[in-house]
Amino acid sequence: MLNLQTTISNSALLKKRVKQVCLDAIDLSDESFKISSDNLFFSGNKSSSDNSLSNLTNLSNLALSIRLTGLINPIVLREIDDKYIVVSGFKRVSAMRSIGMRETPASILSHLDFDKDKTYDFRFYEVQSALIAISDNAFSRQLNVMEQARGVRLLKRFCSSYDIAQNSPAIFNVNMGESLINMLDDIANMPLSLHELIESDKLSMSSALKFKQYGYDKSLIESFATLFSKIKCSLSKQKEIITNIHEIAAREEISASDLIESKEISQILDSQSDNCSSNVNDENQKANLIRSILFNRRYPNLFKAKERFSNNLKMLNLNSGMKSDIKLDPPADFEGRDYTITLKFSTVEELAKKANILSALTKNPLFGDITD
Amino acid sequence: MKIETLFIDRAIRPCEEIDYIIQSTSLEPEYVENSKVVYDHVNLSDDPITKGKQTLYITENHGAVIKKCPGTSHYTCCDYTILHTGTFCTMDCSYCILQAYFHPPLLQYFVGQHKIDAALDEIFKENKTFRVGTGEFTDSLIWDKISNQPAKLVRKFADQARARSRSSNNNFSILELKTKTVNIDSLKDIDHNRKTVVAWSLNTPKVIKSEERGTASLSARLKAAKECERWGYRVAFHFDPIVIYQGCEEDYKEVIKSIFEGVRVDKNVDSSSDGVIKQSLGILPESIVWISIGTFRFMPQLKQIIENRFPKSTIAYGEFITGLDNKMRYFKPLRIKIYQKIVSFIRQYAPDVLIYFCMEDEEVWQKTIGFFPKKEGQLGAMLDRSVMERCKAC
Numbered sequence: 001m002l003n004l005q006t007t008i009s010n011s012a013l014l015k016k017r018v019k020q021v022c023l024d025a026i027d028l029s030d031e032s033f034k035i036s037s038d039n040l041f042f043s044g045n046k047s048s049s050d051n052s053l054s055n056l057t058n059l060s061n062l063a064l065s066i067r068l069t070g071l072i073n074p075i076v077l078r079e080i081d082d083k084y085i086v087v088s089g090f091k092r093v094s095a096m097r098s099i100g101m102r103e104t105p106a107s108i109l110s111h112l113d114f115d116k117d118k119t120y121d122f123r124f125y126e127v128q129s130a131l132i133a134i135s136d137n138a139f140s141r142q143l144n145v146m147e148q149a150r151g152v153r154l155l156k157r158f159c160s161s162y163d164i165a166q167n168s169p170a171i172f173n174v175n176m177g178e179s180l181i182n183m184l185d186d187i188a189n190m191p192l193s194l195h196e197l198i199e200s201d202k203l204s205m206s207s208a209l210k211f212k213q214y215g216y217d218k219s220l221i222e223s224f225a226t227l228f229s230k231i232k233c234s235l236s237k238q239k240e241i242i243t244n245i246h247e248i249a250a251r252e253e254i255s256a257s258d259l260i261e262s263k264e265i266s267q268i269l270d271s272q273s274d275n276c277s278s279n280v281n282d283e284n285q286k287a288n289l290i291r292s293i294l295f296n297r298r299y300p301n302l303f304k305a306k307e308r309f310s311n312n313l314k315m316l317n318l319n320s321g322m323k324s325d326i327k328l329d330p331p332a333d334f335e336g337r338d339y340t341i342t343l344k345f346s347t348v349e350e351l352a353k354k355a356n357i358l359s360a361l362t363k364n365p366l367f368g369d370i371t372d
Numbered sequence: 373m374k375i376e377t378l379f380i381d382r383a384i385r386p387c388e389e390i391d392y393i394i395q396s397t398s399l400e401p402e403y404v405e406n407s408k409v410v411y412d413h414v415n416l417s418d419d420p421i422t423k424g425k426q427t428l429y430i431t432e433n434h435g436a437v438i439k440k441c442p443g444t445s446h447y448t449c450c451d452y453t454i455l456h457t458g459t460f461c462t463m464d465c466s467y468c469i470l471q472a473y474f475h476p477p478l479l480q481y482f483v484g485q486h487k488i489d490a491a492l493d494e495i496f497k498e499n500k501t502f503r504v505g506t507g508e509f510t511d512s513l514i515w516d517k518i519s520n521q522p523a524k525l526v527r528k529f530a531d532q533a534r535a536r537s538r539s540s541n542n543n544f545s546i547l548e549l550k551t552k553t554v555n556i557d558s559l560k561d562i563d564h565n566r567k568t569v570v571a572w573s574l575n576t577p578k579v580i581k582s583e584e585r586g587t588a589s590l591s592a593r594l595k596a597a598k599e600c601e602r603w604g605y606r607v608a609f610h611f612d613p614i615v616i617y618q619g620c621e622e623d624y625k626e627v628i629k630s631i632f633e634g635v636r637v638d639k640n641v642d643s644s645s646d647g648v649i650k651q652s653l654g655i656l657p658e659s660i661v662w663i664s665i666g667t668f669r670f671m672p673q674l675k676q677i678i679e680n681r682f683p684k685s686t687i688a689y690g691e692f693i694t695g696l697d698n699k700m701r702y703f704k705p706l707r708i709k710i711y712q713k714i715v716s717f718i719r720q721y722a723p724d725v726l727i728y729f730c731m732e733d734e735e736v737w738q739k740t741i742g743f744f745p746k747k748e749g750q751l752g753a754m755l756d757r758s759v760m761e762r763c764k765a766c
Contacts, residue, residue, distance in 0.1 A: 213676075215683060247689040299691050302703050333693035335704055336446075337735060 451752030507550025613668035657722035
């Protein structure tokens with residue numbers, strides 16, 4: 001493992017020269033040092049088509065800015081044979097190309113040519129390039145989780161988590177603990193489809209880390225990625241879905257993929273408003289339906305008890321007329337013995353009437369069945 | 373799990389008790405000035421729980437030697453008294469609460485028999501029955517391999533009863549040694565005066581195989597229980613934790629049948645066997661002081677420990693809800709159903725044996741046993757009565 005402080009002290013060995021570079025000579029397909037997200041400019045829960053539109057708009061704004069003001073910060077490149085790869089400035093290159101620019105000033109990195117001293121450790125060059133790629137972004141704006149994860153992955157090839165954590169304020173512009181560094185590395189090593197979900201806020205990092213906790217392989221994670229690409233729910237509900245799928249699969253000795261791809265769940269995920277009678281196209285609604293299916297299968301007896309209570313409550317007809325302000329709640333998960341009745345009233349007269357209703361309720365055999 | 377490292381608190385004076393442990397473990401001890409060295413040894417390892425099981429720290433108990441069993445107000449407690457002689461365990465049960473209870477999880481042996489004797493003498497003076505156990509924070513008999521403490525305690529309780537028989541105080545206390553081992557050799561030739569109950573935690577072979585790593589098999593436990601019965605000891609059984617799974621009722625029925633009808637003893641569990649499969653005799657109901665039953669329940673934080681340490685275990689994936697004491701418990705109708713079955717199976721063989729629940733509420737008692745020890749201390753009094761009836765001197 002390299003020591004980051006040693007790497008920084010060796011930075012003098014890194015050669016930087018600014019020169020005009022032909023934009024066509026830059027290979028944008030090599031994303032080895034890419035940190036920034038493609039959907040950098042968008043925020044909130046937008047669909048992927050919204051993201052693309054937003055990205056285009058923002059890329060066009062950047063292009064207009066460059067045309068108006070010029071390139072304020074030169075891009076950073078590495079020279080490989082006759083071509084260049086980007087260390088920092090992917091979006092600036094795209095923006096300049098989009099407005100027909102042919103050339104740009106660029107800072108070209110290369111390690112000093114040590115013919116006499118063959119002991120030069122080329123890993124320094126890699127780490128120093130990574131540090132530039134991360135810091136150039138991190139000190140101009142706050143990095144999102146996936147950007148941090150990509151940065152960590154670049155450094156983890158050569159440096160320990162502890163070392164990265166110790167130097168995180170100088171690299172990521174934020175203090176990070178060793179465990180967070182490890183978690184980000186775990187996320188970075190997950191399939192790209194999951195990265196996209198995290199970047200689009202459809203899956204949280206902590207939800208994704210459950211896949212690591214459960215030791216899931218790539219194909220199983222892909223199954224979950226497909227599921228979460230089609231639904232939308234809060235962090236706690238994401239975790240509930242992942243946990244229930246895992247536990248049902250373990251208990252029933254089936255694969256989690258088979259459960260996700262079961263007819264019952266697939267029908268919900270693939271349903272469309274215009275060609276499906278169930279009319280389930282809202283991503284929130286789909287999530288809730290899947291949660292219900294999973295809860296029923298994970299807690300069948302509790303589910304039945306809740307359903308039975310709910311049906312009996314309907315038969316008691318507490319929601320009609322004067323009774324509508326009387327609410328009956330069972331003990332949590334039917335573990336305790338205490339039922340709760342809540343009633344609203346605004347006058348003493350109203351309270352007296354409702355007290356009579358309650359009194360009549362106690363004589364109703366159905367009420368006795370419910371509370372037995 | 374084999375003990376690999378032995379630490380000894382330097383503040384403790386060398387004594388026979390320590391020499392015995394050093395000799396039994398065949399380990400070179402490392403003397404430490406303070407416990408931090410030991411805690412770091414465990415905490416800084418990749419798997420502190422496993423490391424804690426492989427690390428023995430001989431030290432002194434700086435807290436109370438005798439403690440009341442911690443119950444909660446929502447569920448009925450049996451008023452047990454804990455004799456705090458050591459912590460943690462060398463066996464490795466997936467569901468063991470001690471994994472989450474100790475910080476750090478560490479095998480500790482508390483030296484100082486004089487301190488234990490003094491604490492016991494105090495309770496022996498009281499005109500009441502104490503049911504005292506060493507199996508709350510550890511397994512009572514794992515220590516039998518490396519120390520003679522269990523045997524000393526058996527003698528201590530035997531002598532207390534003799535002293536009392538000469539006085540007007542007719543009450544006596546009993547020691548319960550609760551275990552999943554078959555480490556009973558040191559109990560053989562002791563004049564125990566029937567003041568020690570040797571108790572086994574029982575489960576189905578399926579649960580033992582999947583969840584109770586490093587413990588004795590069911591047939592070995594029952595064979596050991598029969599041996600103790602032959603030596604005049606009273607025995608007890610704890611069906612705790614009962615694990616609900618498909619086919620569990622039949623499996624628990626078989627376990628109960630094995631208690632009373634005997635077990636097949638094969639070569640694997642009987643070193644004295646000549647390879648011929650034998651049938652051991654069952655336990656007599658009158659030898660059993662009590663049978664406790666309790667379904668699996670756990671502090672929520674245990675779940676992740678189980679998932680991390682026992683990834684193949686599905687024990688935490690039952691139909692659990694949050695109980696009134698904030699522990700996870702099976703949905704109540706499921707608990708009641710399995711309890712009803714187990715109680716009825718036991719009753720077929722032993723209608724008079726005292727069966728009780730560990731930490732259950734009125735509804736469960738009423739629907740399974742038909743009554744509820746409502747008053748504070750009532751369950752404890754029932755257990756005391758069973759002690760008085762069944763633990764009279766031979």
